[in-house]
Amino acid sequence: MSEREDRQTMDSALQRAMGSRFSRRTVLKGAGMGAAGFSLAAFMAACGGDGGGEGEGGASTGPAEVFSGEPGDTVEFANWPLYLDQAKDKDGNVFHPTLKLFKDETGIDVNYEPVIQSNEEFFGKLRPELQAGTQDDWDIIVITNGRQFNVLTANEWVYQLDPSLRPNFDSNATSFAKDPTYDEGNKYSMAWQGGFTSIAYDTTKVNGEITKLDDLANPDKVGQNSVFMLKSDMPDFVMINLGIDPATSGPEEWKEAAAWLQMQKESGTVRAYGAQEYIDEFVAGNTNATMAWSGDVLYYKVWLGYSDFEFIFPEGGALLWQDNMLVPVGAPNAPGAAQVMDWYFDPKIATMVTEWVLYLSPVKGVQERILKDGDGAVEDGYKGYATKLYNTANNEFAFPNEELLGQTQFGANVTTDEAAGEWDNIFLPISQG
Amino acid sequence: MASEGATLGEQEPARGRGGWEARRRRVPYWLMLPAAIFLLILLVIPLFILVYTSLQSGGVFSGDFAFTWNFSNYTDQLGQYQEQMLRSVVYAGLTTLLALLLAYPMTYWIAFYGGRWKTSILLLILLPFFVSFVIRTVQWRFLLGDQGLIFGPLKDLGLLPDSFRVLATPLAVIAGMTYNYLPFTALPLYVALERIDERLVEAAKDLYSSRYEAFRHVVWPLSLPGVFAAFLLTFVPATGDYVNASVLGGTNTTMIGNIIQEKFLQELNYPEAAALSVILMIVMLILASIYAKVLGTEDSALAAGATGA
Numbered sequence: 001m002s003e004r005e006d007r008q009t010m011d012s013a014l015q016r017a018m019g020s021r022f023s024r025r026t027v028l029k030g031a032g033m034g035a036a037g038f039s040l041a042a043f044m045a046a047c048g049g050d051g052g053g054e055g056e057g058g059a060s061t062g063p064a065e066v067f068s069g070e071p072g073d074t075v076e077f078a079n080w081p082l083y084l085d086q087a088k089d090k091d092g093n094v095f096h097p098t099l100k101l102f103k104d105e106t107g108i109d110v111n112y113e114p115v116i117q118s119n120e121e122f123f124g125k126l127r128p129e130l131q132a133g134t135q136d137d138w139d140i141i142v143i144t145n146g147r148q149f150n151v152l153t154a155n156e157w158v159y160q161l162d163p164s165l166r167p168n169f170d171s172n173a174t175s176f177a178k179d180p181t182y183d184e185g186n187k188y189s190m191a192w193q194g195g196f197t198s199i200a201y202d203t204t205k206v207n208g209e210i211t212k213l214d215d216l217a218n219p220d221k222v223g224q225n226s227v228f229m230l231k232s233d234m235p236d237f238v239m240i241n242l243g244i245d246p247a248t249s250g251p252e253e254w255k256e257a258a259a260w261l262q263m264q265k266e267s268g269t270v271r272a273y274g275a276q277e278y279i280d281e282f283v284a285g286n287t288n289a290t291m292a293w294s295g296d297v298l299y300y301k302v303w304l305g306y307s308d309f310e311f312i313f314p315e316g317g318a319l320l321w322q323d324n325m326l327v328p329v330g331a332p333n334a335p336g337a338a339q340v341m342d343w344y345f346d347p348k349i350a351t352m353v354t355e356w357v358l359y360l361s362p363v364k365g366v367q368e369r370i371l372k373d374g375d376g377a378v379e380d381g382y383k384g385y386a387t388k389l390y391n392t393a394n395n396e397f398a399f400p401n402e403e404l405l406g407q408t409q410f411g412a413n414v415t416t417d418e419a420a421g422e423w424d425n426i427f428l429p430i431s432q433g
Numbered sequence: 434m435a436s437e438g439a440t441l442g443e444q445e446p447a448r449g450r451g452g453w454e455a456r457r458r459r460v461p462y463w464l465m466l467p468a469a470i471f472l473l474i475l476l477v478i479p480l481f482i483l484v485y486t487s488l489q490s491g492g493v494f495s496g497d498f499a500f501t502w503n504f505s506n507y508t509d510q511l512g513q514y515q516e517q518m519l520r521s522v523v524y525a526g527l528t529t530l531l532a533l534l535l536a537y538p539m540t541y542w543i544a545f546y547g548g549r550w551k552t553s554i555l556l557l558i559l560l561p562f563f564v565s566f567v568i569r570t571v572q573w574r575f576l577l578g579d580q581g582l583i584f585g586p587l588k589d590l591g592l593l594p595d596s597f598r599v600l601a602t603p604l605a606v607i608a609g610m611t612y613n614y615l616p617f618t619a620l621p622l623y624v625a626l627e628r629i630d631e632r633l634v635e636a637a638k639d640l641y642s643s644r645y646e647a648f649r650h651v652v653w654p655l656s657l658p659g660v661f662a663a664f665l666l667t668f669v670p671a672t673g674d675y676v677n678a679s680v681l682g683g684t685n686t687t688m689i690g691n692i693i694q695e696k697f698l699q700e701l702n703y704p705e706a707a708a709l710s711v712i713l714m715i716v717m718l719i720l721a722s723i724y725a726k727v728l729g730t731e732d733s734a735l736a737a738g739a740t741g742a
Contacts, residue, residue, distance in 0.1 A: 120698040131496070151701065155496040225601065225683070232699070265684060272601050272683040277574075285580040286600060417492025424700050432517065432687045432695070 066327075067162040071336035074109045077140045078122070080323065081114040083193065085356035098349050108336050116142060123148040126328065130157040135330035139337035142192050142323050145182040146232070149324065150415050153188045158326040160187055165338040168345035176320060177362030181247040181410045183324070190341050191362035193353075194322035196397060196408060197233040200282060200292035200311045210289060212315045213241035217264035225271045227264075228278040228290040233319055234261060235427045236411035237291060241316030246412035251419075254412075254426045261430045273431035282309075294397040295359055302391055311397065317407035322362065358392055360400070367399040487707035498704060506708035514692055514709065518716065521689040524603070524678075525671035528610040532618035532667050533660065535611070540619050541652075544626035555623060562616050570680045573609050574600060577681075601683025609677040617666040625659020626652070661728055669717055689713055 087097050099110045116122040123143070129135040130152075143149045152158045163170075169178075169190055177191040201210050207221050215221045230237075236246045238257040264270060271287055279296045281287045283306075292311060300306040325344075327337045343349055350363035351370060374389035392398055400408075414420050487506055491498040543554050561569065576582050577599045587593045599605050629652060637647040675690030682688075689709065696706035 123701075124698060127493075147699070147701065151493045154494045224596065225598065270684050274679065277680070280574065284575070284578045286578055286598075415494060417494045420492065420494060420700070421702075424702070428695070428700075432692060433685050 063160040063162040066159050066331075066334045067165055067338050069335055071106075071108055071339060072333035073107075074111050075139045075333050075336040075340050076137060076331075077110050077112045077337075077340065078115050078138045079112065079140075079142045079192070080116045083114065083142075083323075083357055083359075084112060085352045098344070098352050101349070102340065102343050106339060108339065110340055119144050119146065119148045123151070127151075130155070130328060130330075133330065135328050136332055138328055139331040139333045140325050140340060141328055142325055144321055144323050145180065145410060146321075147414060147420065149182060149189070149326075150413065152326060152328075153183065154415055156329070158188050158328050159331065159334060161190070161327065161341075162338060166190065166342040166345065168342045172345045172347055172350075172363050172365065174362050174364050176405060176408075177322065180322065182413050189324035189326050190345070191322040192325050192344070193357060193359035194320065194362060195360050196294040196313075196318045196320055196400075197230060197237055197291060198294065198311065198313050198318035199289060200297040200309060201289035202282070202285070202308050203310055204308045205285075205288040210310075210312060210314070213238065213260075215314070216289060217260075217267045217269055219267060219269050222269050222289045224268050226288040227269045228271055228281050228287045229261075229264075229273045229431070230278060230291040231273045231275060231431045233291060233321075233411070234273075234431075235423070236409075237319045239412070240319060240409050241314055243316065246409055249412050251422050251426065254423060258426045258430060261427070265430060265433070298395060298397060299358075302395065303388075313404070313407050317409065320405075320408040320410050322360075322410075354398075355389065355392070358398060360398060367393050483707050484711060486703055487711050489704040489707075491704075493701040503704065506704050507712065510705060510709045510712060514689060517687055517689045517692055518713070520687070521672045521713075522716070522720070524607055524610065524688060525668050525674070527607050528614060528671045529618070529664055529668040531607070531611045532615050533622075533663060536615060536619040536622050536663070537656075537660075540623040540626055544623055544629070545631065551627075555620075558619055559616055566613065567676060567680075570609055570613065570676055573605070573612070573681060577605060600681060601686075603682075603686050605681040605683075606677050606686050606688075609681045610671050610674055613674075613677065614667045614671050617670070618663040621662035621666060622656065622659045625656045625662075629655045657728070661725075664724065665721060669721065672717060673713060 084096050085098050086094055088094055096110075096112060099112060103109055122141070126135065126138075126141070129137075135157075143152065163186075169186070173191070176194070179185055180191070183189045199210055199216065201222070203209075205223070205226075210216070210221070216227050235254065235257050238260050239246045239249055239253060242256060242260060244253045244256065272281070278287070278290050278292065279300075282290045282292070282297075283300060294311060297309055297311040301309040301311065325341050327334050327341075331337055344353065345363055347363055347365035347369060350361055351366045351373070354361045354363075354366050355370060355373065370389050370393040374386045374393065377383075377386035377389060396404055412423075414423050485500060486498070488500060488503050489498040490501045490503040490506075539558070543551055547554050574581075578584070579598045579600065580588070584593060584597065584599070588595055588597065599608070633651050633655070634647050637651045638644075642650065672688075673690045673693075675688060675694050678686050678688040678691050679694075693706050693709050693713070696702045696709065700706075
């Protein structure tokens, strides 16, 4: 395929991908519906919990042993839907250009399956196997930093990575992708893509500008019953805005954040506590202001022309999150997995991914490359495509500068059952009232 | 069974006939076998696991849950979630009542006046339910949106105040549940009403009863088994429902099903989720038993008596 043809397919792919920015998180509105389906399995696993420590044996083999040796022929890669570059060949078959290049270079086939619809659901399915030590389906899984991630690492249900096998990562990973608070020294994980949780509002419906967290609790500013709160992100987001670093927070700080949330609830501004459905509510005009994931709002604002939508960081800052690649214990091809993971920290490869998925890239040098591709597109006469590339590259939330990044923090690290119980007891009564 | 067969065999000279008799008696058990195995695997064993899990302690971070007769899972939950439990029962009760009020006249009409179109009309009632439960509920969000298809134009015309909303209120949750559970109410009602012999109504009228009296003393009592079944089939699943509250609800509309779901998927606290499920099940059983006691319909004549016929 010539470069031009390639670009054309990328163009349409890009447009499709834009639709994916929110669908990745909204595609399974009823993700919870899966609960009934796998509850039995999870119960069985919970039941077998008494003697279920076998699975942990695998992790104790240590990184060097697991990742040494010849890689197998295929790598099984579980990821979220529409989260990897995609193109069509001449016969109309969909393929992933970055994986094709990987195969050309290493001879390893990657079986890429977009099967993860939510951290909770995927973890729920995998946990019984990990606990029983029978997991052998996946070599790479992608999980957001948070409780499921911490459970995986605390139980050593994922392998410790071999730091000597990631030269690209060492040279090209961004500051936030390296040594994140939830995985010091990237012992277990390497970021896939990331994003911000902050505030979006409709400028025509809000009285003035929203500049600080307290505005979300001010009915004169945002109206009654008109703010949507993201249940799982709100504790961290509020803490950050109260000047608390979630990474070092404890129950006292959690209570402070809960008190703010309670105050907000009593102010009457909150319409609902929920998850991905927030974007539908916002677009439908049911909410005036909302907690939001950067990509969703930018997609509507920049690409669909919803010019009244504004996505901002309040004075106190915003929450940073990352989806991370992990190698689950029992992975049949850990050496192959390590190669794939490092492959995506090659700026050329990372650029191909970002031009398609448009999330926050964990790789340095992507912005420059996208701008260069934009110039190339102009030269070739693909103005529309060039504009899209420029818009992407110049978006501060897609390529944040150090100042913007300085306003963000990762969420709290709950890593014990006691802390998890306390966290839930403090925060859940607010949304579950 | 075998010894009975043997006894028969001794009494009757023709042993073959006794063997046949014994086999014949076993037939019902054989017929029950598939259902029994089905229930054993899909009801009894999971139920056992559920109760077993509910008495465990431990957590996901330590990796292990151990069976410790941890009854505090029950006592803690009972105290903590009374409000949501009560709310679920109230929402489900109202849903059931509304569904009955909607479905009764509808199925009455189909049963008595549907003629040869009965089946087709019944199919029409069921038609929307060929679409996925979640999709139907999500569509309600579009319909009932503050600026949606229904309220948008009404607000534009000034017929409704701008602040008016149905979404994210208890009304939306109850309305959504009523819609989603309507077939569970309509079908048993239809079956009961369809069986009623119209000549009984004519006889009542011949005996100088008014239309209302004929309904009250003949149709209503005879339809009670249907009402009873419809109530249970609607009320029980509605109480444990969590989709409607999470899709259509707002603040303070959380139902017990949502709590169980969150405990299971987000908190990863399987023992407490299991304990709460068992509590919900027991509450349902108690309510259903009370209901059965008050409105038991094993004998519809008795039911008729209860209404003063």
